[in-house]
Amino acid sequence: MPIPTPFHPRTAPLCESYEWRNWSGYLAAGLYEPTHEREYFAIRNSAAMIDVSPLFKYEISGPDAAKVVDRLITRDISKCRVGQVIYSPWCDEDGKVIDDGNIACLDENRFRITAADPNLRWFQDVAYGFDAHVTDVSTDLAALALQGPKSRAILKEVVSGIDFDSLAYFHLAHGRIDDFPLTVSRTGYTGDLGYELWLRPEHAEALWDRLVEAGSRYGISPAGMVALDIARIEAGLLLIEVDYISSHYARIESQKSSPYELGLGWTVALDDSDFIGKKALGAEKEHGSPWAFVGLHIDWVDLERLFNKVNLPPQVTGRASRDPVPLYKNGHQIGQLTSRAFSPLLKKYIGLGTVLSQYAAVSTQIDVEITVEYGREQGKATIVKTPFYNPPHKRA
Amino acid sequence: MSFKYDAIIIGGGHNGLVAAAYLARAGKKVLVLERRHLVGGATVTEELYPGFKFTVFSYVVSLLRPDIIRDLRLPEHGLTVLPLESTLTPLPDGNYLYRDGDHYRTLRDIARHSERDAGAYDEYSRNMYFMAKAVKYILSMVPPDPTSWNPRQWMDLLDMARHFLNLGEEQFYMLAKLMTMSSADFLQQWFESDPLLGTMSASGIIGTFLGPRSPGTAYVLLHHYMGEIDGAFRAWGFAKGGTGGIANAIARSAESFGAEIRCDAPVAQVIVKNGRAVGVALENGDEIYAHTVASSLDPKKTFLQLVEPDELPSDLISSIRKFDVRGSSGKVNLALDALPDLACMQGSSQFGMKARALAGAISISPSVDYIERAYDAAKYGEIPQRPFIDAIIPSVIDPDMAPPGKHVMSCFVQYAPYHLNGGWTDKKREQFGDIVVDTLAQYIPNIKNIILHRQVLTPVDIERIAGITGGNIFHGELSLSQLFFLRPAAGWARYRTPIQGYYQCGSGTHPGGGIMGTPGQFGAHEMLKDLR
Numbered sequence: 001m002p003i004p005t006p007f008h009p010r011t012a013p014l015c016e017s018y019e020w021r022n023w024s025g026y027l028a029a030g031l032y033e034p035t036h037e038r039e040y041f042a043i044r045n046s047a048a049m050i051d052v053s054p055l056f057k058y059e060i061s062g063p064d065a066a067k068v069v070d071r072l073i074t075r076d077i078s079k080c081r082v083g084q085v086i087y088s089p090w091c092d093e094d095g096k097v098i099d100d101g102n103i104a105c106l107d108e109n110r111f112r113i114t115a116a117d118p119n120l121r122w123f124q125d126v127a128y129g130f131d132a133h134v135t136d137v138s139t140d141l142a143a144l145a146l147q148g149p150k151s152r153a154i155l156k157e158v159v160s161g162i163d164f165d166s167l168a169y170f171h172l173a174h175g176r177i178d179d180f181p182l183t184v185s186r187t188g189y190t191g192d193l194g195y196e197l198w199l200r201p202e203h204a205e206a207l208w209d210r211l212v213e214a215g216s217r218y219g220i221s222p223a224g225m226v227a228l229d230i231a232r233i234e235a236g237l238l239l240i241e242v243d244y245i246s247s248h249y250a251r252i253e254s255q256k257s258s259p260y261e262l263g264l265g266w267t268v269a270l271d272d273s274d275f276i277g278k279k280a281l282g283a284e285k286e287h288g289s290p291w292a293f294v295g296l297h298i299d300w301v302d303l304e305r306l307f308n309k310v311n312l313p314p315q316v317t318g319r320a321s322r323d324p325v326p327l328y329k330n331g332h333q334i335g336q337l338t339s340r341a342f343s344p345l346l347k348k349y350i351g352l353g354t355v356l357s358q359y360a361a362v363s364t365q366i367d368v369e370i371t372v373e374y375g376r377e378q379g380k381a382t383i384v385k386t387p388f389y390n391p392p393h394k395r396a
Numbered sequence: 397m398s399f400k401y402d403a404i405i406i407g408g409g410h411n412g413l414v415a416a417a418y419l420a421r422a423g424k425k426v427l428v429l430e431r432r433h434l435v436g437g438a439t440v441t442e443e444l445y446p447g448f449k450f451t452v453f454s455y456v457v458s459l460l461r462p463d464i465i466r467d468l469r470l471p472e473h474g475l476t477v478l479p480l481e482s483t484l485t486p487l488p489d490g491n492y493l494y495r496d497g498d499h500y501r502t503l504r505d506i507a508r509h510s511e512r513d514a515g516a517y518d519e520y521s522r523n524m525y526f527m528a529k530a531v532k533y534i535l536s537m538v539p540p541d542p543t544s545w546n547p548r549q550w551m552d553l554l555d556m557a558r559h560f561l562n563l564g565e566e567q568f569y570m571l572a573k574l575m576t577m578s579s580a581d582f583l584q585q586w587f588e589s590d591p592l593l594g595t596m597s598a599s600g601i602i603g604t605f606l607g608p609r610s611p612g613t614a615y616v617l618l619h620h621y622m623g624e625i626d627g628a629f630r631a632w633g634f635a636k637g638g639t640g641g642i643a644n645a646i647a648r649s650a651e652s653f654g655a656e657i658r659c660d661a662p663v664a665q666v667i668v669k670n671g672r673a674v675g676v677a678l679e680n681g682d683e684i685y686a687h688t689v690a691s692s693l694d695p696k697k698t699f700l701q702l703v704e705p706d707e708l709p710s711d712l713i714s715s716i717r718k719f720d721v722r723g724s725s726g727k728v729n730l731a732l733d734a735l736p737d738l739a740c741m742q743g744s745s746q747f748g749m750k751a752r753a754l755a756g757a758i759s760i761s762p763s764v765d766y767i768e769r770a771y772d773a774a775k776y777g778e779i780p781q782r783p784f785i786d787a788i789i790p791s792v793i794d795p796d797m798a799p800p801g802k803h804v805m806s807c808f809v810q811y812a813p814y815h816l817n818g819g820w821t822d823k824k825r826e827q828f829g830d831i832v833v834d835t836l837a838q839y840i841p842n843i844k845n846i847i848l849h850r851q852v853l854t855p856v857d858i859e860r861i862a863g864i865t866g867g868n869i870f871h872g873e874l875s876l877s878q879l880f881f882l883r884p885a886a887g888w889a890r891y892r893t894p895i896q897g898y899y900q901c902g903s904g905t906h907p908g909g910g911i912m913g914t915p916g917q918f919g920a921h922e923m924l925k926d927l928r
Contacts, residue, residue, distance in 0.1 A: 035496075037481065041479060045636065150795060217795075217801035218795050301466075313627040342629075346471045346472075348471075349628075
């Protein structure tokens, strides 16, 4: 049975839908209101509070902490300054992705890593022999994402000790609200302007109250997983166990993916740092990857054509769908669409998936399985660049 | 003769802009001439009080066609449609009717007033879905003239006949009723409770000079169901930045295709040489020449003002003169110091049901009688003491509409007769504004204390500012006698005029008003046939 997060006393009374999800053993609101649309638009047009406390959080500290992180992740941590945050996957020796997350450089000798899955055993094994200590701080920290174009204005009113105008994208700073400290990182899972707030669990409710108070003038709203899922697809951000399977959990070899196959080739620092999986990934880079992670735009006019055959308007789920469907080229299966949603903002039916790399070029026309009134049809789709939505205010 | 432009569009409202965008998209050189300092026409947002943005005339988007959104790539040019999910009908006795996207909760609330109505609600929706689907066919075609001997138009008519015969008996009869009944009578086939009948029948009278018991109003109900058939693509809600956000997105799209838009450029007249339009003369005397000219203004301006009467057949002039453009509605826009408080609902205004009600439509329409009485007054040239009001608070939906913590409120008011006894004066306008605020105060007790600024618009003001004759928001009554092949006049419903090279592309043409864009789109298509 899932347990409450530190924000639960505040989120529970607002969860009118009673739709809770089990996120790593915690209760996470699927949506608060009866429908998710307003929560989605809070992310895109005002500010949304998303309880992300269930994330796994680890700290690696000690004189060799940077070395451990460098060995662990595919990116080069030596380029990461104190106060900076980087996103990276980490791999096994075969270069297959175990998980992905953000690595925050809190201090020269102290890093905090967020992860979707439990990683303590792996991180400790990687740290073996180094003068560094890995601890699981998941329950020591509550985490709240404040995402949306108004998030900065609200935080400016609430948080002291941080200059939000100079806090750059993927950087963090330490500040205070009234009598308690918190860390603010300019990160998130929405592709919008946004921040994640890290603090001791006992201050969670006070943080919530202060944000609600100040945010009422800016249209602040809690948002659940349903709204977040649409936003992250628009942002082209992948989700473990949906868009890929951790190499630690894969049952068969073909379920594993390399960073290159997840569109994360840019994180693989083959030139300078030494990391687990480097050799395999060096070889893969040389020979090419069989699969590629792509963005898809499903053609609405063609969808209308398919549904019109049975005299219906196109039926697409208002929520993001995580049920994978096959992708085809000339009748042959070439991959699968793993996440899809109708973007209320872009007015486009979009998706993320994996295809054989020869079909991954932008503008390639492929077909996607569409269920029309119990029947399986194929609709037209085009490979497009991700992110689908990338507003200037994300980095401004 | 060589022309600088392929086409000049008179009027930079949403239809003029849509027409320009489609022409430019087809590679034509287009110039849009707008009288005011900003584009949009009746689709504008203006900061009339520092920091407060008013969606001055039109206030919601419900009909903007998906193909236009797609073809013109409007989301890429800034169109964002924010959800407007609920309708609250506060009642004089302190009760209310509240409907939103929570289906069963909505049914429970309807059942508080009538269990029978709750049971009929889904059945009604299903019927309206079929009706909307049937009528969408008509909205998607250039009206064929039933008296024409043109074989192509005959094919269209045959196809249309086939479409309606294929509906099946039940739906065909339903459609016949929908086309002829009053909205109240039509709704009474399913419903019995006052608040539900009042609020739903109000959808049938918006913008018309008719009451809920006037025959023909049932058809207008249908427009509110059109979105249903477009699935997830429907554009129903509040445009970010107000409806000016829609006009700006279309304008940016048109410009991206190469169209030129000139504001502060009022057109005095269309220049006609040897029966052919060759350009326009601006009020400042400048003359601009083009291969074709299109007017997105209302039919009276298009035919009676922009061209000389001797260029047109006399029967057309007389039908346009009789075209009914009496304005029936006004608008009161408020800048508010705080959030309005709803007397009928308890609880937090920040989260939960009350917050959602404030983010939706607030409809002052407690019963059919209430609205019909308001119509009675207007019918005889009076301002009703208790008008129908359709209010939204845009700043709750889009925080950028007002400074943090402050609000704007948009109140569509009906009826405000264009031909008021004694005529509209400044005093009468303020009196009208007071009536609206007094009516609101019955349901929103703090309203009078939080008003920072008030803009009151009568039909005469709508005519003066937006340039629409009669101040009719649809450029002409949406009555059966003024629809389809009769809009704006028999024989001239296909976006052309008797003057070669002179076209119509405004809401006074098929399929009519509302921010739909179809007149502009179809007008452009007809022009392109000739420009090829």
